[in-house]
Amino acid sequence: MSRYWSSVVHSLKPYVPGEQPAMATVVKLNTNENPYGPSPRVIAALSAEIGDALRLYPDPGATRLRDALAARHGMAREQVFVGNGSDEVLAHTFQALLRHDAPLLFPDITYSFYPSYCRLCGVNYREVPLDGSMQVRVADYRQPCGAIILPNPNAPTGIALQRAEVEALVAEHQDDVVVVDEAYVDFGGESAVPLVRSYPNLLVIQTFSKSYSLAGLRVGFALGQRPLIEALERVKDSFNSYPLGRLALAGAAAALEDEAWFEQNRNRIIAGRQRLAAALLGLGFVVLPSAANFLFARHPGRSGANLAAGLRSQAIIVRHFAGERIADFLRISVGTDADNDRLIEALRLLVR
Numbered sequence: 001m002s003r004y005w006s007s008v009v010h011s012l013k014p015y016v017p018g019e020q021p022a023m024a025t026v027v028k029l030n031t032n033e034n035p036y037g038p039s040p041r042v043i044a045a046l047s048a049e050i051g052d053a054l055r056l057y058p059d060p061g062a063t064r065l066r067d068a069l070a071a072r073h074g075m076a077r078e079q080v081f082v083g084n085g086s087d088e089v090l091a092h093t094f095q096a097l098l099r100h101d102a103p104l105l106f107p108d109i110t111y112s113f114y115p116s117y118c119r120l121c122g123v124n125y126r127e128v129p130l131d132g133s134m135q136v137r138v139a140d141y142r143q144p145c146g147a148i149i150l151p152n153p154n155a156p157t158g159i160a161l162q163r164a165e166v167e168a169l170v171a172e173h174q175d176d177v178v179v180v181d182e183a184y185v186d187f188g189g190e191s192a193v194p195l196v197r198s199y200p201n202l203l204v205i206q207t208f209s210k211s212y213s214l215a216g217l218r219v220g221f222a223l224g225q226r227p228l229i230e231a232l233e234r235v236k237d238s239f240n241s242y243p244l245g246r247l248a249l250a251g252a253a254a255a256l257e258d259e260a261w262f263e264q265n266r267n268r269i270i271a272g273r274q275r276l277a278a279a280l281l282g283l284g285f286v287v288l289p290s291a292a293n294f295l296f297a298r299h300p301g302r303s304g305a306n307l308a309a310g311l312r313s314q315a316i317i318v319r320h321f322a323g324e325r326i327a328d329f330l331r332i333s334v335g336t337d338a339d340n341d342r343l344i345e346a347l348r349l350l351v352r
């Protein structure tokens with residue numbers, strides 16, 4: 001607290017990111033990073049970018065990267081927005097498109113950054129409870145609102161909606177912007193991107209952090225029809241003209257070129273998730289059906305806090321949220337096979 005703060009700063013409830021421990025020896029399964037490294041083409045592109053050109057500002061229009069994303073998704077450059085991680089793309093979206101007189105709707109159990117953005121941007125919101133099996137029920141969004149945002153797959157549950165359900169939601173709310181946050185879609189969800197051409201109210205947000213192994217580079221993007229993207233550009237150019245540096249622009253473009261690497265890694269993670277889920281079920285855990293690179297699981301005999309602390313004492317870090325309905329769960333990122341094996345062995349001792 002300080003008398004120098006603006007009133008908006010007093011009212012903020014900042015998001016608390018997962019821990020980034022200094023020790024390299026921990027098994028780090030707490031922030032849904034990709035356990036496999038980025039494509040060698042990314043490393044080569046970054047190395048090539050390091051040099052005299054760093055004295056120059058990067059391209060404020062990010063044209064090469066936006067063209068590559070547009071080509072990948074069959075769109076025009078003007079339908080693509082890029083930002084410093086999808087977190088920044090989300091922040092601009094809250095400012096540009098989600099602030100209306102009627103409340104923004106999102107699930108009561110979801111990405112916990114959304115309420116923080118609401119406070120920062122003055123967005124009034126209403127949480128829509130997940131159903132008894134922790135699923136988003138599209139029918140529950142049939143109510144007056146200013147806009148809707150939801151992750152698909154949802155976080156931290158990992159449960160995905162089918163594209164037809166997302167389409168029903170978007171079609172029912174043609175007067176409202178519907179944002180689908182697809183941070184985890186590449187691990188088994190059905191993307192809403194093919195719906196963009198039919199729905200001027202749909203914005204899809206994705207990231208290079210998870211499926212492209214580039215959380216450290218900070219690149220996210222949004223796809224939508226031109227007026228929505230123009231709104232984001234207007235906010236961006238009123239905030240920071242150069243959200244992506246030269247390294248980020250070059251690295252993300254190179255990652256898109258290496259489809260084989262992308263496919264190989266996401267398939268390894270999907271296979272790892274299946275093995276990990278089976279092992280957790282074998283230990284008596286309840287495991288929600290995940291289409292993401294993490295599992296949300298609880299053990300009937302142990303509290304989530306107790307298990308998270310027990311794992312930590314063995315240098316294994318998972319994410320535990322204290323919120324109502326989810327306090328007994330652990331959110332476990334899928335690691336390498338060796339990471340997953342260490343986790344299972346540690347849990348075996350904790351739950352026996």
Ligand SMILES: Cc1ncc(COP(=O)(O)O)c(C=O)c1O
Pocket residue numbers: 031032084085086087088111151155181183206207208209215219220
């Ligand atoms: C649902 C969801 N959306 C967006 C993000 C932000 O990802 P990034 O800013 O790394 O692109 C995350 C990060 O964990 C997430 O879980």
